[in-house]
Amino acid sequence: LIGLDWGTSSVRAMLVGAEGRVLAEKAQPWGITRLPEGGFPAAFAALAGEWRSALPGLPCLACGMVGSRQGWVEAPYCEAPAGADAIAAMLAEVPGAGLRIVPGVVQRGDRPDVMRGEETQVVGALGDAARGLAVLPGTHSKWVRVEAGRIAGFRTFMTGEVFATLRGHTILGAFAPETAAEDAAFARGVLAAHQSDEGLAGLLFSARALVLTDRLEPGGAIAFLSGLLIGDEIRTASTAFAEAGVVPVLIGEAALCDRYRLAFDLCGIAARVAPPGAAAAGLWRIARHAGLIAGGSV
Amino acid sequence: LIGLDWGTSSVRAMLVGAEGRVLAEKAQPWGITRLPEGGFPAAFAALAGEWRSALPGLPCLACGMVGSRQGWVEAPYCEAPAGADAIAAMLAEVPGAGLRIVPGVVQRGDRPDVMRGEETQVVGALGDAARGLAVLPGTHSKWVRVEAGRIAGFRTFMTGEVFATLRGHTILGAFAPETAAEDAAFARGVLAAHQSDEGLAGLLFSARALVLTDRLEPGGAIAFLSGLLIGDEIRTASTAFAEAGVVPVLIGEAALCDRYRLAFDLCGIAARVAPPGAAAAGLWRIARHAGLIAGGSV
Numbered sequence: 001l002i003g004l005d006w007g008t009s010s011v012r013a014m015l016v017g018a019e020g021r022v023l024a025e026k027a028q029p030w031g032i033t034r035l036p037e038g039g040f041p042a043a044f045a046a047l048a049g050e051w052r053s054a055l056p057g058l059p060c061l062a063c064g065m066v067g068s069r070q071g072w073v074e075a076p077y078c079e080a081p082a083g084a085d086a087i088a089a090m091l092a093e094v095p096g097a098g099l100r101i102v103p104g105v106v107q108r109g110d111r112p113d114v115m116r117g118e119e120t121q122v123v124g125a126l127g128d129a130a131r132g133l134a135v136l137p138g139t140h141s142k143w144v145r146v147e148a149g150r151i152a153g154f155r156t157f158m159t160g161e162v163f164a165t166l167r168g169h170t171i172l173g174a175f176a177p178e179t180a181a182e183d184a185a186f187a188r189g190v191l192a193a194h195q196s197d198e199g200l201a202g203l204l205f206s207a208r209a210l211v212l213t214d215r216l217e218p219g220g221a222i223a224f225l226s227g228l229l230i231g232d233e234i235r236t237a238s239t240a241f242a243e244a245g246v247v248p249v250l251i252g253e254a255a256l257c258d259r260y261r262l263a264f265d266l267c268g269i270a271a272r273v274a275p276p277g278a279a280a281a282g283l284w285r286i287a288r289h290a291g292l293i294a295g296g297s298v
Numbered sequence: 299l300i301g302l303d304w305g306t307s308s309v310r311a312m313l314v315g316a317e318g319r320v321l322a323e324k325a326q327p328w329g330i331t332r333l334p335e336g337g338f339p340a341a342f343a344a345l346a347g348e349w350r351s352a353l354p355g356l357p358c359l360a361c362g363m364v365g366s367r368q369g370w371v372e373a374p375y376c377e378a379p380a381g382a383d384a385i386a387a388m389l390a391e392v393p394g395a396g397l398r399i400v401p402g403v404v405q406r407g408d409r410p411d412v413m414r415g416e417e418t419q420v421v422g423a424l425g426d427a428a429r430g431l432a433v434l435p436g437t438h439s440k441w442v443r444v445e446a447g448r449i450a451g452f453r454t455f456m457t458g459e460v461f462a463t464l465r466g467h468t469i470l471g472a473f474a475p476e477t478a479a480e481d482a483a484f485a486r487g488v489l490a491a492h493q494s495d496e497g498l499a500g501l502l503f504s505a506r507a508l509v510l511t512d513r514l515e516p517g518g519a520i521a522f523l524s525g526l527l528i529g530d531e532i533r534t535a536s537t538a539f540a541e542a543g544v545v546p547v548l549i550g551e552a553a554l555c556d557r558y559r560l561a562f563d564l565c566g567i568a569a570r571v572a573p574p575g576a577a578a579a580g581l582w583r584i585a586r587h588a589g590l591i592a593g594g595s596v
Contacts, residue, residue, distance in 0.1 A: 111504065112511035140503065156503040161468050169463045170456070199534030200498040201527065205438065205454040206409065213410035229499065236497030 003283035006066035013047035020281030059292040063102040064117035077106035083150035088289030124282025185220025189227020301581035304364035311345035318579030357590040361400040362415035375404035381448035386587030422580025423572040483518025487525020
């Protein structure tokens with residue numbers, strides 16, 4: 001299988017072997033908003049062309065924003081609760097390209113939400129588990145509850161985007177750059193938010209006030225801010241998502257997952273980090289369900 | 299009295315008569331970060347020179363960021379609890395300029411906070427009241443509790459700055475401009491945040507998800523976002539600041555105060571809007587306490 005994890009700002013192509021193992025990998029900054037000349041077809045050819053010539057007949061499957069309305073071909077959302085089988089039944093075909101695209105998942109009702117790409121990582125990281133809780137930190141963090149082996153409910157937190165925006169465009173970012181005090185300040189921020197039921201808008205100013213009153217090193221203010229946001233996410237998400245006996249599984253970039261695991265620890269919650277390769281494993285499982293590849297267990 | 303309300307982005311000079319009535323007024327965009335050529339002395343001369351020549355001997359008193367470390371002369375903070383008398387005892391003099399500056403107020407302890415300028419508005423709007431709650435909406439909203447006629451405790455919410463930043467620099471601002479659906483969407487946002495104990499980072503994404511699932515008009519998304527932020531501020535601040543029998547008094551720009559009063563209404567709290575002139579009244583009261591002017595009741 002040739003798998004692509006094609007997001008807003010970058011794309012990763014993977015040659016995927018049995019059980020979802022990654023045999024080779026290429027990455028480009030060709031997210032759907034910054035394609036090279038020639039657009040999607042040219043990017044796809046540059047990424048997968050060589051593998052396709054060498055191994056003719058390999059199925060190609062992509063997940064992520066490439067299936068959004070702004071993507072190559074829109075893959076309409078699969079409705080939650082959604083298992084790998086339901087997702088696999090709704091692949092969208094890119095006409096003439098030899099590529100299929102995994103749909104995102106939509107949650108309807110009073111608290112609607114959407115995902116594109118994360119469903120594949122959850123399917124890959126949680127495998128056959130009947131119950132689970134996946135946490136995918138990032139620009140838009142997702143908390144995803146799995147029940148009866150299906151994505152049952154989820155919620156998006158704009159933690160990463162809010163952090164980057166506040167750091168870049170408010171008085172909170174006017175502090176000195178990070179220093180050695182970083183880790184302690186991060187922990188302080190996590191605990192301040194986790195132990196308080198104050199709103200974020202009030203907590204945020206405390207970062208500045210603590211510095212002005214000499215209770216926080218200016219160099220630690222950014223880490224404190226990061227801690228506040230992650231602590232607030234864990235506090236509020238846990239209320240809705242935590243379940244006795246279910247260990248949250250962190251999926252994503254290693255350094256960010258480690259930061260979240262530390263924050264979970266500080267909040268008294270044991271979380272584990274999923275091994276790398278969740279997207280590849282998810283694409284492989286979905287391709288199996290869709291009958292694109294044979295052999296091995298689903 | 300010649301009074302100046304001198305902030306970060308603008309300055310207002312007022313000729314203040316008995317009981318704090320504003321007899322004449324001049325405004326310039328000469329906040330402390332954007333002074334005209336000649337700096338503070340030139341700005342002060344351009345604003346107050348004519349009045350000072352016509353009415354020699356009039357005392358001059360300024361409040362706001364002009365007294366910060368980045369201002370003309372630093373006026374060290376007065377410690378809360380702080381009444382008009384304690385504030386008046388700590389005026390800073392600008393050498394040779396014939397101008398005094400009102401100090402800000404600092405709250406120490408585990409939840410430190412600071413204000414500069416708002417203390418004067420609170421003194422002006424609440425007058426002799428022994429107990430009260432002032433809410434000053436804006437870039438950095440302040441909730442200020444008055445006990446025994448003094449500023450006893452307060453908290454800053456970065457509501458306005460967070461709103462402007464999110465609208466300008468995140469996917470939430472990518473929606474269509476405001477439309478007629480605005481007021482209903484604002485109310486929906488207020489209620490969504492007030493009735494939920496979810497964190498802001500989760501609520502924020504709901505603005506986007508509601509649009510994507512056709513449950514919110516794209517044109518109402520910005521008003522919904524504004525409602526979410528103000529509703530979250532009222533929910534979390536009320537927990538700490540609401541007291542039975544104390545009516546919150548809104549101080550500030552009329553349109554913004556009206557928006558907050560509507561939000562308070564939606565949250566089941568009756569608030570009233572202070573008449574204009576809070577800064578002038580506060581400067582007059584502080585000048586009386588400092589013995590700069592005589593006559594009339596303090």
